[in-house]
Each structure stands twice: as C-alpha cells, then as structure tokens.
Amino acid sequence: MMEKMIIGRYVPADSILHRMDPRSKLIIVFLFVCVIFLANNIWTYGILVLYTFLMASFSKIPARFLIGGLKPVLWLVLFTFFLHLFLTKEGAVILDFGWFKVYEEGLRQGIFISLRFFLLILITSLLTLTTTPIEITDGLERLLGPLKKVKFPVHELALMMSIALRFIPTLMQETDKIIKAQTARGVEYSSGPIKERLKAVVPLLIPLFISSFKRAEELAVAMEARGYKGGEGRTKYRQLSWAVADTLMIVGLLFVSILLLVFRG
Amino acid sequence: MDISLKNVEYRYSADTPFERLAIKDVSIDIPSGSYLAIIGHTGSGKSTVLQHLNALLKPTKGAVVIGSREIKAGRKEKKLKGIREKVGIVFQFPEHQLFEETVEKDICFGPMNFGVSETEAKRRARDAIKQVGLSESILEKSPFDLSGGQMRRVAIAGVLAMEPECIVLDEPTAGLDPRGRKEIMDLFYTLHKERGLATVLVTHSMEDAARYADEIVIMHKGTVLKKGKPLEIFSNPEELLAHGLDVPEVLRFQMKVEKAFNTKFNKTCLTEDELTDVMADFLTGRLPR
Numbered sequence: 001m002m003e004k005m006i007i008g009r010y011v012p013a014d015s016i017l018h019r020m021d022p023r024s025k026l027i028i029v030f031l032f033v034c035v036i037f038l039a040n041n042i043w044t045y046g047i048l049v050l051y052t053f054l055m056a057s058f059s060k061i062p063a064r065f066l067i068g069g070l071k072p073v074l075w076l077v078l079f080t081f082f083l084h085l086f087l088t089k090e091g092a093v094i095l096d097f098g099w100f101k102v103y104e105e106g107l108r109q110g111i112f113i114s115l116r117f118f119l120l121i122l123i124t125s126l127l128t129l130t131t132t133p134i135e136i137t138d139g140l141e142r143l144l145g146p147l148k149k150v151k152f153p154v155h156e157l158a159l160m161m162s163i164a165l166r167f168i169p170t171l172m173q174e175t176d177k178i179i180k181a182q183t184a185r186g187v188e189y190s191s192g193p194i195k196e197r198l199k200a201v202v203p204l205l206i207p208l209f210i211s212s213f214k215r216a217e218e219l220a221v222a223m224e225a226r227g228y229k230g231g232e233g234r235t236k237y238r239q240l241s242w243a244v245a246d247t248l249m250i251v252g253l254l255f256v257s258i259l260l261l262v263f264r265g
Numbered sequence: 266m267d268i269s270l271k272n273v274e275y276r277y278s279a280d281t282p283f284e285r286l287a288i289k290d291v292s293i294d295i296p297s298g299s300y301l302a303i304i305g306h307t308g309s310g311k312s313t314v315l316q317h318l319n320a321l322l323k324p325t326k327g328a329v330v331i332g333s334r335e336i337k338a339g340r341k342e343k344k345l346k347g348i349r350e351k352v353g354i355v356f357q358f359p360e361h362q363l364f365e366e367t368v369e370k371d372i373c374f375g376p377m378n379f380g381v382s383e384t385e386a387k388r389r390a391r392d393a394i395k396q397v398g399l400s401e402s403i404l405e406k407s408p409f410d411l412s413g414g415q416m417r418r419v420a421i422a423g424v425l426a427m428e429p430e431c432i433v434l435d436e437p438t439a440g441l442d443p444r445g446r447k448e449i450m451d452l453f454y455t456l457h458k459e460r461g462l463a464t465v466l467v468t469h470s471m472e473d474a475a476r477y478a479d480e481i482v483i484m485h486k487g488t489v490l491k492k493g494k495p496l497e498i499f500s501n502p503e504e505l506l507a508h509g510l511d512v513p514e515v516l517r518f519q520m521k522v523e524k525a526f527n528t529k530f531n532k533t534c535l536t537e538d539e540l541t542d543v544m545a546d547f548l549t550g551r552l553p554r
Contacts, residue, residue: 011282061282062282064280065282178361180356181356181359183349184319184321184353184354184356185374185375185378185427186350186427203364203374206364207361207363211361
C-alpha cells in the first residue's frame with residue numbers, strides 16, 4: 001500500500017549522483033535550500049527548474065517513477081497554491097466572481113511558492129533516492145565533525161539518525177503486516193466512513209508501538225553484547241572520498257547562485 | 266464454499282523499479298471441507314498465494330474464485346468484507362496482532378467487526394478459548410501479561426471466533442516448543458475433522474503436511490512444482506530432494522533401510538506405524554525363526 005512512496009527511499013543505480021560523495025550532496029542540498037529564496041521572477045525560477053531537472057536526469061531514476069512517487073505531496077503543493085491564490089490581495093484583478101476576486105499577485109505568488117515547494121521536495125528526494133541512509137549519516141557526521149570541539153554529541157546524533165533511518169523499512173513492513181492481519185479480522189482501512197477509519201488506527205498503532213519498544217530493547221542488548229560504547233576511538237569501514245566531480249558539482253551550484261543574483265528582479 | 270486460483274500471477278510494486286514477480290501461473294483448487302498443505306522454501310511464493318485466498322492481494326493476472334465471488338485481475342473490487350468473514354487467516358506470529366485490554370475483547374474484535382452482537386461474540390470467545398486449550402479465567406487478563414505460547418493461542422482463538430468456513434494457517438507453529446506445536450496442529454486437525462472446516466496449511470514441515478493434509482501443493486520459485494495426494498507426492502522422493510526439498514523423516518528412514526538391505530518396500534510410509542508394520546513384515550520374512 002505504501003509501495004509507491006519514494007520519500008526516504010534509496011534506489012540503487014550507477015549514476016553521477018550515486019557516485020558522488022555524500023558530503024558534497026548534503027552541501028548542495030543545503031545550499032539549494034538557501035538559494036531557492038533568491039528566485040523572485042520568471043527567469044530565476046526558470047533557472048532553478050532547469051537546474052533541478054538536470055539533476056533529476058543525472059540520477060538515472062525513471063521519470064515516471066519519480067513523478068508517480070511525488071503524487072502524495074502534490075496535494076500539499078496544490079494546497080499551497082490555492083492558499084496563496086485566495087489570500088493574496090495585491091495587484092490588478094484578473095478574475096472577478098463578484099463575491100470573490102483573484103488578484104494578479106495572488107496567482108503569481110501561488111505559482112511561485114508552490115513551484116518552490118515542489119523543487120525543494122524534488123531535490124531532497126533526489127538526495128535520499130541516490131544516497132544510502134548510512135552514507136547520509138556518515139557524511140553528516142563528518143560535516144558536523146568540527147562541532148565535537150564544543151562538546152556537541154555528533155556521533156550519538158549520527159547513530160540515532162542511522163538507527164531511525166534503518167528501521168523505516170522495517171516499520172513499513174510491520175505496518176503492512178499488521179494492516180493485513182487486522183483486515184483479515186474485518187477492519188477496513190481503504191474504504192468506509194472517516195470515523196470508522198480513524199477508529200481502525202488503534203488496532204494498528206498499539207501492536208506497532210509494542211513491537212517497536214521490544215525491538216529497541218533487543219537492539220540495545222545486541223549492541224551492548226558486541227561491546228558498543230560510543231564513538232570514542234571508533235574507526236570507519238566505509239571511507240568517504242571527495243572527487244573532482246564533487247567540487248565541480250558544488251561550483252556548478254555556485255554558478256547557478258550567481259546567475260540567480262544577476263537575474264533576480 | 267470452494268476456493269480456486271486460476272492461472273494467478275502476482276507482481277509486487279508493479280510499475281516501479283522495485284517490481285518483483287512473486288508467483289506466476291498458479292492454479293490451485295480448494296474444495297470445501299478439504300485439508301490442503303502448501304509447501305515450499307522461503308521465497309517460493311507460498312505467503313503470496315495465501316494472501317489471495319481472502320483477497321488481501323488481488324492477482325495482477327488470472328482470477329481467484331472464492332465461493333460465489335470472482336476476483337479478477339485489473340478490476341476494482343468493493344465489499345470484500347463478506348469474503349474475509351468466510352476465510353479466516355492465522356498469520357505467522359499472530360500474537361503480533363493483539364491490541365485490546367483484555368483477552369475477551371481481543372477475541373470479540375473480529376466477530377464484532379463482522380456485525381455479530383456483543384453477547385454472541387462473548388459466547389464465541391468462551392467457546393474459542395476452550396477450543397485452543399486455555400481456561401476461561403484467562404479471558405479477563407491482558408493479552409500482554411501472557412506467555413508467548415498463550416498469546417499465540419489467544420490470537421488463534423480470535424480468528425476461530427469469526428467462525429469462518431475456511432481457515433488459512435501460515436506456519437502456525439513457528440517458534441513454539443515441540444509439545445505446543447503438536448497441540449496446535451492437533452487442534453486444527455480436530456476442527457477440520459469434526460466441523461468439516463476447510464483448512465489450508467502453509468508450512469516448511471514435510472512431516473505436518475504428510476500427516477494432516479489430504480492434498481499437497483509444492484511451490485518452487487513462484488510456480489506450482491507438484492500437486493497431489495501425500496502418497497503421490499512422496500512416492501517419488503528423489504525428485505523432491507533434487508529440488509532441495511525435504512521429505513518426511515519417516516520416509517528418509519525408509520529410504521535408508523531400503524538401501525542398507527538392498528531392497529524396495531512395496532509401500533511409501535508416511536507415519537511411524539506404517540513403517541513399523543512394513544518393516545516387521547519384511548524382517549520376519551527374512552530372519553530365521
């Protein structure tokens with residue numbers, strides 16, 4: 001039932017994006033999230049759309065799958081669009097229904113903000129689609145490394161993140177399993193009135209909570225049994241390697257940022 | 266109520282990069298009141314077949330007929346509840362589905378979802394708890410205070426209380442001790458014999474399949490490798506062994522004895538008693554009195 005969701009999922013392939021160092025990908029996503037706010041007219045948004053689509057094509061992930069997987073968030077994007085369309089009251093009136101007017105600025109804002117939203121989701125999805133959760137946490141741990149000097153628990157944070165990410169698929173499977181078991185006992189999850197469906201959440205969540213706590217305890221015991229005692233003196237099996245391509249990709253985005261600065265109105 | 270699968274194919278995550286063909290061209294008939302065992306390795310597609318039996322999964326090709334309903338590939342199906350009332354599934358580790366405050370409420374959950382009144386559901390709960398070999402006093406307890414074996418029985422009682430016409434068991438004894446294993450298997454066999462409850466058993470255990478089932482289906486890499494009566498299936502053990510599948514221990518012992526004495530018994534034995542008789546005959550004929 002959740003098999004079409006792509007958020008947080010990794011798709012193995014051999015592409016430039018897959019081969020990149022997770023650190024550079026994280027930097028690019030972070031930078032992108034910042035520079036996207038520079039865009040404020042058709043040219044600058046055009047540049048961003050072009051850039052995002054270029055990245056998507058680099059990833060070698062089938063477009064049909066990418067679009068299909070983003071469908072669930074499309075509702076959110078649409079919601080943003082209409083919110084701006086209805087609530088902004090600036091500029092010339094383009095549509096007049098008497099009781100309700102659509103303003104030029106509202107349409108503009110609606111399109112731009114929802115586009116911005118869409119691009120952000122797409123770029124961050126590309127990160128998780130092309131990078132394994134372990135790579136992401138490794139990269140993050142390294143990037144945040146300097147913070148250790150001020151006693152920030154970088155290793156613990158990275159560990160928590162990797163454990164959380166590691167158990168997303170397990171939790172999804174578990175959810176699927178329990179949904180099926182309860183469906184077989186007469187619960188309806190995909191049809192019926194909203195009230196009934198909300199009630200159906202209880203027989204799903206309680207078993208999930210119970211098994212999650214059980215699993216957490218087992219994991220803690222297993223880690224202790226294998227002598228885990230924090231990040232002190234721990235070496236890495238997977239070494240990150242920064243290549244020329246990584247530098248080039250970052251330079252590419254910097255170039256785009258300069259273009260945005262030049263063309264923004 | 267008969268169930269039959271007609272050339273069923275199922276693909277997981279169809280139309281995504283994760284697409285995976287689980288079963289193809291599977292045809293199985295389950296007449297009402299029969300006992301069928303589905304055997305196969307992990308990943309042979311037996312769990313996928315099982316989920317078609319009450320329309321939890323809909324075939325991507327072919328059709329599944331459950332009583333008077335036909336579930337066809339590529340068609341939207343509505344109102345599947347009726348099917349689920351008639352076909353109860355006991356999933357692997359069914360104790361994971363318990364959630365209510367008391368055992369009684371949990372057992373009543375299934376029947377009440379299908380519109381059974383509370384008093385009737387409670388009556389069924391008392392019935393079911395006795396059937397699975399627990400005392401009525403357990404009904405008031407929280408399911409989470411029970412032992413693993415007791416939880417398993419409570420979960421099974423929850424499915425029995427739905428009073429299905431067909432019960433599907435996915436390795437119901439996984440993780441139980443040998444005694445609990447035999448008790449659970451005997452319980453289902455008694456229900457099958459006494460009430461004519463159609464039973465589908467999905468298992469790794471050739472012993473259980475040979476001992477209880479009228480008919481065995483062997484799954485291999487998503488297809489039906491063989492189907493037939495236990496005797497037909499096991500009369501040619503070499504073929505099973507060639508596919509990396511096991512044969513019942515009794516039969517393995519018989520094969521060893523045959524080899525050691527360089528002979529061939531005229532019967533394939535599936536129980537200890539049968540083999541004892543055959544060997545007694547053979548040995549008395551051979552040994553000087």
